[in-house]
Amino acid sequence: MPATKTAYAPPAWLQALPFAGVFALFFVVPLLFVVMVSFWDYNDYSIIPSFTTRSYVETFEGCYDRLPELCTILKTYLSTVKFCLIVWAITLVIGFTIAYFLAFHVQSVTMQMTLALICTIPFWTSNVIRMISWVPLLGRNGLVNSALINVGLINQPIEWLLFSQFSVVLAFVHLFTFFMVIPIFNSMARIDKRLLEAAYDAGASGWQTLWNVVIPLAKPGIVIGSIFVVTIVMGDFITVGVMGGQQIASAGKIIETRLNALQFPPAAANAVILLAITLLIITALNRFVDIRKEL
C-alpha cells in the first residue's frame, strides 16, 4: 500500500490512546488485582492482605503425592480441554460447511445476507432458555425417548441423552457453531472467485481446490472462529452445569463454588490458572496462523 503524505495527522499512539485507556482501566487493572488477590490469605469472612501461595498450593493439592491418580485440578482441566477439542472439531466442520455453502453456492449477495441473518435467529432468546429447551426433548420421558419407544427401536429409555457428556457437547455445538460460521464466511466472501476458476482451469479436482485454495485463504476466519469457541468453552460453567446435571467439573465451576463460599483468593488463583491455560491454547493457534499478517 503506497503511503500518502497528508498535511497533518496526529501521531498513531495518540489515536490509540482512548482505546488503550479503556483497555487499561477495564482489563489490565482488574487483571492485576485478580493476580494480586490470588496471593492473599483469607478466612471465612474476609481476605487478608498478606502474601501467601496458599491458594495455589491448595489448588494443586494432591497432584504429586496422589499420582498416578489425577488431582481435582488436572481432572477438571482434562475434562474441559476434552470438551474444547470435541466442540471445536464439530463446530469447525459444521461451521465451515455452512460458510462454504453461503459463500460459494448462494449466488446473490442479498440471499447470502438473508441466510446469514437467519443463522442469528436463535440468538434472539437467552442462552439459558436455548439450553433448557433441550431438557423436555432429551429427558427420560422426553420427546426423543418416547418417539424411539413408540417406533419400537428401544424398550428402555436411553439415559445418556440428558445430563451427560453427550448433552453438554450437543448444547455447546448448538450454541456456538454460529461463532464459527460468521468469521469463516467473512474470510471466504473475500476470496476472489477467479482463483477458483483458475484452479478449475488448471485441472484441480474439487478436493484439491478446497485444500489448496479455499482453506489457506479462509485460515484467518477459521482461527478467529476457533478462538471464540475455545475461549467460551474453556470459561463456561453454565452450559456444563445445566446440561451435565451439575455432575461434570469445569474450571469455571470451581471458581464459582469458591466465590460462593466467600473464598476470593483461591477463586482468583483459579482464574489466573484458567487464563494462563487459555492463553497457551490461543498462542498455539496463533503459531498456526499469523492473524495480524493475514488480516
Added chain:
Amino acid sequence: MGKATKDTKGVSRRTLLKGAGAAAGVAAGSGAITGFPAVWSQEPKVLRYLGTAVNQADDITKKVKADTGITIEYISATTDDVTKRVITQPNSFDVLDTEYFSLKKLVPSGNILGMDARKIKEFDNITPVFTKGQLPNGKVIGDQGTAPKKVMFVEGANSTKFASSVTQWVTLIPTVYNADTLGIRPDLIKRPIESWKELLNPEFKGKASILNIPSIGIMDAAMVVEAAGLYKYPDKGNMTRAEIDLTMKVMTEAKKSGQFRAFWKDFNESVNLMASGETVIQSMWSPAVTAVRTKGIDCTFQPLKEGYRSWASGFCLSKSVTGRKAELAYEFVNWFLSGWAGAYLNRQGYYSAVLSTAKANMEPYEWAYWMEGKAAEKDIKGPDGSLLEKAGSSRDGGSYDDRMGNVACWNAVMDENDYMVRKWNEFIAA
C-alpha cells in the same frame, strides 16, 4: 448556589455559612444526622430489604404499607450472593433477611448490628426452638450444626463475638423456619420409604439427586451415612477433616456408580427434576414439593425415622442503620411478628416464629391442619387463594411438635468449611 456566589462579588463568610447550613439540613433529611424529628416526619418511610426470594412477596409489602406506611424495597439475591453482598457492600441495605448459619460469617465480619431485644414487642413469645432449642412443650430438639441458639446472641450491639448465654442483644430475629427431608415420587417408587439411607439405595440408581450447595449437600450425605450405620457423627454440622473425607468417599462411590441423575442448585431445578420423572427421590424443600403437586403429579415430603435437617431465617440490621432508620426497622420487625405475616408464611407450609400471633390470624381449621397435624375440615388454600389440599387430607410429617421435635441437625457452616469446599469440588470432578 453557584449563580448566587457569582452575583455577589467574592464569597462572603456569611454565604458560606448559609451554604453549610443548607447542606447540613439536607444531610439531616437523609437520615445521616440524628436529632431532627421535625425533618424526619416529612421523609418517606423506606427500608431497603436484602434477602432471598423466600420471604419476599408482593402481598407482604402491600400489607406493610397499608398497616405502617413503610415502603419495602426488595433486593433479591441467592443465599450465597446475599452473604457476599453483606460482606462487600454493607451499606447497600437496611434490613437483611438471612439464615442463622450465615451468621458465622456475617457477625465476625462486623457488618451486622445487634438488635435490642427490649424493643421487640413479641420477643418473649418467640418459640423456644430458637432461644432454648426446645419445643413449647419442653421437648429438647437436635442442636447439631449451626442451631439458632448458638448464634442468636452477641455481647453488645457492635460485638463481633457470639454470646454463650442469653443477652439483650440479638443477631437475628427469627421469622420463618422449617424441617427439611427427602421428596419422593410415591407413584414411581411404589413402596414405603422410611430412612435417609434410601437416597443411596442402588434400587434408585440414576434416579436420585441432592443439592449442589456444598454446606447443605454434605449434611444430607451425613444423614445418609448415619442412617446406613456407617458412622455416628458427634456433630454432623461441624465435621473434622477425617469425617469430611469419609462422607465424601461415600458420596463419590455413589456418584461413580451412577446413583445420581443430576444435582440441583435452585428451587425450580428441583421441581423440574421431580415433575419430569428424571428423579424419584431427592433432597427437597417443602414448597417445592407443593409446587410439584400443584402440577397434578404425586409427590411426598417424606418423614424419615432419623429426623429432619432444619433451617431458620429472619431479620438482621446492617451496621449502617441508625437513628430514624433503626426505628423504622424495629417497627417493621414488630409488624412482621404481629401475626399477619406469620399466618401468611404458615399457609405456605413454613413455620412462623411467634406462634400465638399467627394463630390469632388463622382460621381454626387452618391452624389444625398446618400446625396440629389434623385432617383438614375444609379445603386448604394457599395465601394466594389457590387450592392446595382437599378436605380430609393431612400434612406430611404431622404436627408442628412431630416435625420440629424430630429435628436432627441444622444447616451449618463448619469450622473446616474451606477444606469441605475443596473436597466438594473434588467430588464433582470425580
